[in-house]
Structure formats: structure tokens, C-alpha cells
Amino acid sequence: MPIELKMPALSPTMEEGTLSRWLVKEGDRVSSGDLLAEIETDKATMEFEAVDAGVVTKLLVAEGSDGVKVGTVIAMIQSEDEDAAAAPKSTAPAVLKAEAPTPAPVVSRPVEAPLKAPHADKHVVDVQNERIKASPLAKRIATNSGLDLVGVTGTGPNGRIVKADVEALSGAVRRPITPQQREQDVRRDVPAPVQTMDTDIPHEVIKLSNMRKTIARRLTESKQQVPHIYLTVDVRLDALLKLRGELNASLEARGIKLSVNDMLIKALALTLLQVPKCNVSFAGDNMLQYMRADISVAVSVPTGLITPIITDAAHKSLSTISHEVSVLAARAKEGKLQPHEYQGGTASISNMGMMGIKQFDAVINPPQGMILAVGAGEKRPYIVDDALAIATVMSATGSFDHRAIDGADGAMFMKVFKELVEKPMGLVA
Amino acid sequence: MADYDLIVLGSGPGGYVAAIRAAQLGLNVAIVERENLGGICLNWGCIPTKALLRSAEIYHYMQHAGDFGLTAANISADIDAVVKRSRGVAKQLNQGVTHLMKKNKITVHLGDGKLLAANRLSVTKDGKTEELTGKNIILATGARARDLPFAPADGKRIWTYRHAMVPSEIPKKLLVIGSGAIGIEFASFYNDMGAEVTVVEMLDRIVPVEDADVSAFLEKSLTKQGMTIMTGAGVESLKATATGVSASIKGKDGTVVASAFTHCIVAIGIVPNTEDIGLEVLGVEMDRGFLKTDTHCRTNVAGLWAIGDITAPPWLAHKASHEGVIAAETIAGGQPHAMDPLNIPGCTYCHPQVASVGMTEAKAKEAGYDVKVGNFPFLGNGKAIALGEAEGFIKTVFDAKTGELLGAHMVGAEVTELIQGYTIGKTAELVEADFMHTVFPHPTLSEMMHESVLGAYGKMLHM
Numbered sequence: 095m096p097i098e099l100k101m102p103a104l105s106p107t108m109e110e111g112t113l114s115r116w117l118v119k120e121g122d123r124v125s126s127g128d129l130l131a132e133i134e135t136d137k138a139t140m141e142f143e144a145v146d147a148g149v150v151t152k153l154l155v156a157e158g159s160d161g162v163k164v165g166t167v168i169a170m171i172q173s174e175d176e177d178a179a180a181a182p183k184s185t186a187p188a189v190l191k192a193e194a195p196t197p198a199p200v201v202s203r204p205v206e207a208p209l210k211a212p213h214a215d216k217h218v219v220d221v222q223n224e225r226i227k228a229s230p231l232a233k234r235i236a237t238n239s240g241l242d243l244v245g246v247t248g249t250g251p252n253g254r255i256v257k258a259d260v261e262a263l264s265g266a267v268r269r270p271i272t273p274q275q276r277e278q279d280v281r282r283d284v285p286a287p288v289q290t291m292d293t294d295i296p297h298e299v300i301k302l303s304n305m306r307k308t309i310a311r312r313l314t315e316s317k318q319q320v321p322h323i324y325l326t327v328d329v330r331l332d333a334l335l336k337l338r339g340e341l342n343a344s345l346e347a348r349g350i351k352l353s354v355n356d357m358l359i360k361a362l363a364l365t366l367l368q369v370p371k372c373n374v375s376f377a378g379d380n381m382l383q384y385m386r387a388d389i390s391v392a393v394s395v396p397t398g399l400i401t402p403i404i405t406d407a408a409h410k411s412l413s414t415i416s417h418e419v420s421v422l423a424a425r426a427k428e429g430k431l432q433p434h435e436y437q438g439g440t441a442s443i444s445n446m447g448m449m450g451i452k453q454f455d456a457v458i459n460p461p462q463g464m465i466l467a468v469g470a471g472e473k474r475p476y477i478v479d480d481a482l483a484i485a486t487v488m489s490a491t492g493s494f495d496h497r498a499i500d501g502a503d504g505a506m507f508m509k510v511f512k513e514l515v516e517k518p519m520g521l522v523a
Numbered sequence: 524m525a526d527y528d529l530i531v532l533g534s535g536p537g538g539y540v541a542a543i544r545a546a547q548l549g550l551n552v553a554i555v556e557r558e559n560l561g562g563i564c565l566n567w568g569c570i571p572t573k574a575l576l577r578s579a580e581i582y583h584y585m586q587h588a589g590d591f592g593l594t595a596a597n598i599s600a601d602i603d604a605v606v607k608r609s610r611g612v613a614k615q616l617n618q619g620v621t622h623l624m625k626k627n628k629i630t631v632h633l634g635d636g637k638l639l640a641a642n643r644l645s646v647t648k649d650g651k652t653e654e655l656t657g658k659n660i661i662l663a664t665g666a667r668a669r670d671l672p673f674a675p676a677d678g679k680r681i682w683t684y685r686h687a688m689v690p691s692e693i694p695k696k697l698l699v700i701g702s703g704a705i706g707i708e709f710a711s712f713y714n715d716m717g718a719e720v721t722v723v724e725m726l727d728r729i730v731p732v733e734d735a736d737v738s739a740f741l742e743k744s745l746t747k748q749g750m751t752i753m754t755g756a757g758v759e760s761l762k763a764t765a766t767g768v769s770a771s772i773k774g775k776d777g778t779v780v781a782s783a784f785t786h787c788i789v790a791i792g793i794v795p796n797t798e799d800i801g802l803e804v805l806g807v808e809m810d811r812g813f814l815k816t817d818t819h820c821r822t823n824v825a826g827l828w829a830i831g832d833i834t835a836p837p838w839l840a841h842k843a844s845h846e847g848v849i850a851a852e853t854i855a856g857g858q859p860h861a862m863d864p865l866n867i868p869g870c871t872y873c874h875p876q877v878a879s880v881g882m883t884e885a886k887a888k889e890a891g892y893d894v895k896v897g898n899f900p901f902l903g904n905g906k907a908i909a910l911g912e913a914e915g916f917i918k919t920v921f922d923a924k925t926g927e928l929l930g931a932h933m934v935g936a937e938v939t940e941l942i943q944g945y946t947i948g949k950t951a952e953l954v955e956a957d958f959m960h961t962v963f964p965h966p967t968l969s970e971m972m973h974e975s976v977l978g979a980y981g982k983m984l985h986m
Binding site for chain 2: 232234
């Protein structure tokens with residue numbers, strides 16, 4: 095049975111490409127996985143791989159042809175394998191290898207060597223595998239993002255994987271996307287290199303959870319792409335602790351107990367509104383200036399870490415924030431957060447004070463512009479009016495995306511934050 | 524004093540469906556209704572207006588019989604008979620709901636319901652009050668027409684939808700304020716019935732929730748049918764007189780013109796029926812006058828649920844019914860799926876009809892999508908031409924990146940019966956290829972749905 099080989103769409107935006115080089119000739123016998131051709135798109139040169147076995151009967155497009163539209167039949171293969179011919183995927187005869195796009199946006203002539211990035215073809219095949227129960231849209235998004243749907247539990251009817259599941263998997267955030275970001279998206283779609291380690295040390299191999307994969311991908315992306323600047327201040331906490339004590343005494347009847355962190359969430363949100371230059375997302379040719387402060391609160395869960403969001407925290411009462419944090423954290427620990435409850439946010443807070451950490455630098459959670467790392471409140475020697483005294487002090491470090499936020503603005507931010515915490519009545523009114 | 528697993532307050536399309544679903548799942552259910560079973564939808568809304576519009580449609584065809592090679596002489600409309608038919612339809616359905624309640628062993632309590640606690644309410648009828656307790660209560664009290672603050676409806680000259688449904692005469696010169704679904708449907712009905720109709724819309728286009736292309740097309744079509752449409756305009760004052768109403772209308776250019784009409788229909792939105800049902804006592808959380816609920820219709824008060832027009836938009840009967848099912852199944856211990864507002868279709872039964880689901884092209888772009896748009900005109904469809912309805916189009920909006928159908932927008936004959944096809948596709952998360960691979964029957968209007976998708980990808984066949 096003859097199979098038509100069509101020009102593949104090698105990227106979501108690809109409409110046409112150049113057939114740089116044929117790697118087979120007419121009469122060649124090919125089997126699944128053999129490389130057929132090199133195809134150059136606006137972004138990269140990629141290899142085109144066979145999934146069906148057979149004999150190449152006809153090459154219909156000459157080497158070096160450019161402007162070949164996606165979907166154009168470029169070659170015919172005579173299938174030898176009856177099973178393969180009967181398989182439903184014969185309509186999609188070839189699967190591309192999702193090679194890493196080369197950094198250069200346009201490659202002027204066929205590149206031969208530099209494309210040996212790790213192959214991700216497994217993802218593509220998996221996605222098209224009929225045994226995976228997923229909606230067409232979920233499959234499409236997974237294919238676009240190079241996500242593996244094997245083992246994913248769907249929340250749709252009868253366990254079907256739906257769009258929301260795939261988005262949750264990729265931590266995708268729905269917000270306006272600039273072309274630049276889109277470029278980044280494409281790059282992000284390439285999975286991290288798989289390192290096979292030969293070791294004699296007794297060990298077991300632990301398969302990464304999807305959450306762990308997402309954490310790995312996002313943190314790597316952040317540290318590689320976002321130039322961080324770290325600014326630390328020491329903040330005196332005595333007034334805030336006193337206020338907290340008073341508030342908690344009067345809230346006891348309602349069963350509410352505010353934590354220091356609840357108050358810092360509010361302080362962070364108010365600071366973001368007071369220093370709007372730090373409430374931003376870097377977005378290529380643009381910058382998003384947020385009009386609201388949504389705080390992602392880092393919560394440690396058994397499988398990793400997740401950041402449920404307190405939306406519009408600046409305009410919520412401390413008791414509301416406290417309630418929301420406890421409800422969201424509890425749901426996070428049960429793994430029951432809905433995507434909208436942890437995707438988004440304009441800045442993050444990570445508090446390791448309870449574990450006695452004095453000070454640390456946190457990794458920004460892109461596309462957010464900053465994250466606040468909070469250390470332990472501890473009694474320290476403190477100079478008050480030129481005399482040595484004892485005060486409860488914590489160190490707080492802001493990590494800022496230096497592409498979007500200047501050092502002076504970051505410094506102003508930390509100053510305002512410090513003042514808000516040291517004179518905390520502003521948090522209740 | 525009676526004990527139930529569930530009490531539903533309000534028996535509109537939200538309430539009665541919730542009651543049926545809960546009863547099917549084995550709960551002991553009561554429903555409380557102050558007026559007619561079936562609520563506004565069946566008695567004073569969706570259904571009786573469709574009966575009226577059907578009369579208008581047939582009247583329209585009779586007037587255009589010549590277009591089809593037929594002769595109809597001495598055509599006239601008997602408004603009393605038209606209204607009587609509409610009331611008959613409502614009555615039949617009302618009895619249908621009564622039957623459904625009986626069949627599902629749902630206890631009906633007629634009277635005014637008021638919450639006393641999260642699990643207790645009183646029902647008052649003719650001065651007599653009884654108390655019901657239920658483990659759960661679903662509030663489904665619906666909404667009513669919003670009045671103009673300076674000219675409340677009097678039912679004589681200034682009407683709401685309710686008065687407009689039972690006219691004693693066809694208005695000679697009618698002013699319709701508001702061009703949402705309700706305003707436009709009545710404008711279309713009365714225009715077909717021979718009234719001289721003016722529509723005033725505050726925003727810059729009619730049916731403002733629809734795609735801008737649909738608004739523009741509909742405005743042109745209605746104008747061609749003889750309607751006067753004023754967008755970007757506001758009614759500054761409105762006064763009922765002995766012979767009609769006088770209105771001063773501020774036009775787009777800021778000039779205020781005084782005009783006289785025989786009648787006016789106020790269709791500027793709805794007000795939720797949240798008063799006098801005891802919400803204050805329980806501290807139920809509200810958002811801009813509507814009850815705040817989670818994805819499964821829970822309010823902030825344990826055991827108290829809310830569905831339909833008293834909650835967040837869209838305020839549509841089918842949204843209320845669907846929420847009724849979600850609430851009932853959740854109460855019965857199930858885990859139903861939350862509803863995606865972008866998968867709720869909307870229909871307007873003017874002439875030509877309007878139907879849509881999902882995001883408009885502008886909304887999709889605003890949300891950051893790179894879109895592919897298809898648009899196929901009725902003029903290119905054989906069935907439409909054979910029907911003598913070659914006016915309209917079907918527009919589809921796809922996400923270029925994933926092939927997701929973001930929205931579908933239609934205007935033209937029978938489109939309200941077509942939109943479900945796209946709604947199923949959206950709900951099942953089909954992508955463009957699935958729509959393209961679907962075989963649509965010939966000759967039908969539905970072929971345009973296929974063509975529109977093909978068009979979004981540059982593969983249109985019949986244009």
C-alpha cells in the first residue's frame with residue numbers, strides 16, 4: 095500500500111519550509127526511525143524521520159526546494175508491512191523528531207552537524223498513541239509542548255485527559271503572549287537533556303513525577319534566562335509581632351490565628367502596589383505592568399513544591415488572607431488545587447524562617463518579576479539610638495528580574511517593604 | 524414541619540431540573556414556588572416568546588408568499604389569538620412540569636419561601652406559614668427585569684418583557700430600550716407584526732455581547748427591515764402620557780431629541796431576586812448583587828447552594844439547568860464536572876437569528892491568542908438559497924497554535940439550531956482537523972459550519 099509522505103509542520107508556526115537534503119534515494123528500503131530528509135524552517139533545520147517501513151518509490155520534491163507548503167506530498171513509500179499499512183496512523187506516515195531548534199532564528203543553508211540534541215520523538219509517538227485517552231486538543235497541546243502523556247490521569251469523562259490537565263502539567267499560564275515569549279515557548283518545549291549516568295554506587299532509579307519535571311524545567315529556565323539581582327534588608331519585627339499578638343487576641347473568638355507569613359503576604363502585596371515598577375513581567379518587546387498584586391505563596395508538598403495564589407492580596411483583610419492560605423495549603427497538600435489556583439500570580443513569597451534559615455536567595459518564578467525570600471525572625475543585637483539593644487529581626491531578600499527591574503527600583507521596593515513591616519499598622523487599614 | 528434531603532427554592536429551569544436530578548439520585552426533595560411551576564422561562568420568558576416569534580415568522584412568510592410562487596390574500600394578524608396561542612403553549616409546558624414533579628415524587632409547596640437558617644425555610648401562602656427543614660437548600664429564585672430608575676414600568680405604556688408578552692394591541696410606534704437578547708427579540712417580533720420600531724442602545728453596537736461582525740450585520744439587516752436603530756444613545760427621560768410615551772433621546776452626537784411613541788419596552792438588564800428570602804440573616808457572600816458560588820454552586824454557607832440568574836452570568840435558562848444538575852449531583856455525593864462558561868451557547872431569536880459560543884474574535888485576540896478566522900456566508904449555501912434565506916454568515920475563530928475552536932458566531936436562519944454542533948465540538952475539545960474530517964449532510968445549513976472551519980485554514984470549497 096503506498097503511503098504519502100507529507101511536508102510536516104515542525105513548529106506550531108511553520109507554514110512552509112525548505113527541503114534542504116534528501117537522506118534517502120528512490121528505491122531505498124527504510125524502516126521506522128530512519129532519517130528521510132533534512133528540512134529547514136524559519137527557526138531551525140530538523141530531521142524528518144520515518145515511522146513506517148517500506149521502499150521509497152518516489153521523491154516528489156527536489157533537494158533545495160524552498161517554500162514547500164506544510165501538507166504537500168514530498169515522497170511516496172510502498173509499505174511492505176501489512177500491519178503498518180493497516181494501522182490507523184498510516185494517515186500520519188511520518189513523525190518528526192522534535193529536535194532542539196538552533197538558537198539562530200534563520201539558518202541560511204543546510205546545517206549538518208549541530209543538530210544532535212536529545213531526541214524527543216517518544217513524546218510525539220506517545221501522544222499519537224491511540225491507547226492514551228486524551229481529547230484531540232489535549233493531544234495537540236501535548237505534542238506542541240513535547241509533553242509525555244503516559245501515566246497522566248485525566249479529569250475528563252472516564253479519565254480522559256483534557257486541556258486543563260495538560261495545562262496543569264506544563265504550568266502554562268494564560269496571558270497575552272508576545273512574539274518573543276512565543277519564541278521562548280518554543281524553546282521551552284524542548285525537554286531537559288536526559289543524562290544517563292553510569293555508576294557503580296548502589297542506587298535505584300526514581301522516575302520523575304510530572305511536578306518534579308515541571309519544577310526542574312521552570313527553575314532551569316529561570317536561572318538560565320532571567321538575570322537575577324538579589325537585594326537583602328534586615329527588618330525589625332517587634333512591632334509586627336506585637337500587633338499580631340493583639341490582633342490574634344481579638345480574633346480568637348472567631349477562631350482565626352494570623353501567622354507572621356500572612357502579614358508578610360499582605361505587606362508584599364501592598365509594596366508591589368506602592369512600587370509598581372516591581373509588579374511587572376518581562377515580555378520581550380513589552381513589559382506587563384500589573385494593576386493588581388496576586389501573591390504566589392510557596393508551599394512545600396510531599397511531591398515537591400507548588401505556589402497557590404492569593405489574588406488581590408493588597409485589598410484583602412489579614413483574616414481573609416490567613417483563611418485562604420490555610421485552605422489552599424491544605425488542598426495543595428492533598429494535591430487538589432485547581433490550575434487557576436496556582437497558575438498566574440504577579441510575585442511570589444517563600445518563607446523558610448520556620449526551618450531556622452537565616453537568609454537565602456530564591457529563584458524567580460517566571461514570568462513573574464520578583465520573589466521575596468524570608469528568613470527566620472530571631473533576636474539579634476540591634477543598635478537603637480546608638481545603644482546596643484536586643485530586637486527581633488529577620489532578613490528578607492528580594493530576587494528581581496534585572497531585565498525589567500533596575501537595581502534602584504528593587505532597592506526602593508525593599509525599603510518600602512521594610513517600612514511597612516516595621517510600622518505595621520498600614521497592614522490593617 | 525417536614526424534613527427533606529433537599530429543598531429547592533424556585534421552580535424555574537434551574538430549580539425544577541435540580542429537583543428532578545436530585546430525586547432521580549434518591550433524595551427526598553421539596554420544591555417551593557411562589558407563582559407558576561417552570562418559572563419565568565416556561566411561563567413568561569423563553570418559551571412563550573418563541574411562540575409569539577413563530578406567529579411573527581409565519582406572518583412574515585405570508586406577506587412574502589409571492590417570493591415562493593404562492594398567493595396569500597387578505598392577510599391580517601389577530602393579536603389576541605397570537606397571544607392566546609402563546610399562553611396556551613406556556614400552559615401546556617407548565618402542566619408538563621407539574622407532571623414531572625409528580626412523577627419524580629417531588630413535594631411542591633406553593634408560597635413565598637424565606638430562609639430562616641441554612642437548613643430551614645418558611646413558606647407563606649395566603650397568610651398561612653409552614654416551616655420546612657432540609658439538609659441542603661438550593662436557591663434558584665431567578666431574576667426580573669431591571670426598571671429605568673426614572674420611569675418604572677406601568678404595564679400600560681411602559682412595558683417590561685412581561686407586559687410585552689401579552690399585548691392587547693400591536694403598538695403603532697414602539698421604543699425598545701436596550702438591545703440585548705430580550706430587547707432585540709421583542710423589537711423583531713413587533714417589527715414583523717407591523718409596529719414602527721426604534722431601538723436605543725447605550726453601547727456602540729447592538730447585541731453587544733456578540734462578535735462585532737454579528738452586531739454590524741444584524742444592525743444592517745434590521746435597519747433594512749424598517750427598524751430605526753440608535754447606538755451610542757441613551758434615553759434621558761421617559762414619561763407616560765395618556766396616548767403614549769414621550770422620550771428624550773441623546774444621540775451619538777450628543778444632541779437630545781424629544782420623540783413620541785405609543786409604547787416603550789424597557790430591556791436594560793435584569794435584577795436578581797435576592798430580597799426577602801432571608802439572605803441577610805445568614806451572611807451569604809455576594810458579588811455585585813449576585814450570590815457568590817464556587818465551581819459546584821456552593822455558597823459560603825454550608826448546605827446552602829445557589830444556581831441560575833441569582834449567581835454569576837451568563838443569565839440563561841440552559842446555564843441554570845446545567846448548574847441545577849451539577850448542584851444536585853454534588854449534593855448526592857457525586858463528582859460532576861464544573862461548567863466552562865466558554866462552552867455555554869447563547870441564542871437570540873430575532874429575525875435573522877443569532878447564535879454563538881465561546882470567545883469573540885476581539886476577546887480571543889485580547890486574551891493573547893494568535894487566531895485563524897473563517898467566515899462563510901449563507902449566500903454560498905444551496906439549502907439557504909432554496910429556503911429563501913440567503914442572508915447571514917457563520918464565523919469561526921481558532922487558536923492558530925493548537926487548533927482549538929475558541930468561538931463560533933452565527934447570524935441567519937435557524938442558526939440557533941446549529942450552534943449545538945460547535946458546542947459539542949468545543950466541549951469534547953475537538954481541534955480543526957476533527958471538524959474538517961466530519962461529514963456534514965447535504966443539503967443542509969450545517970454545511971456552512973464545515974465551510975467556515977475550512978475557511979479558517981484557507982481550504983474553503985464553495986466560495
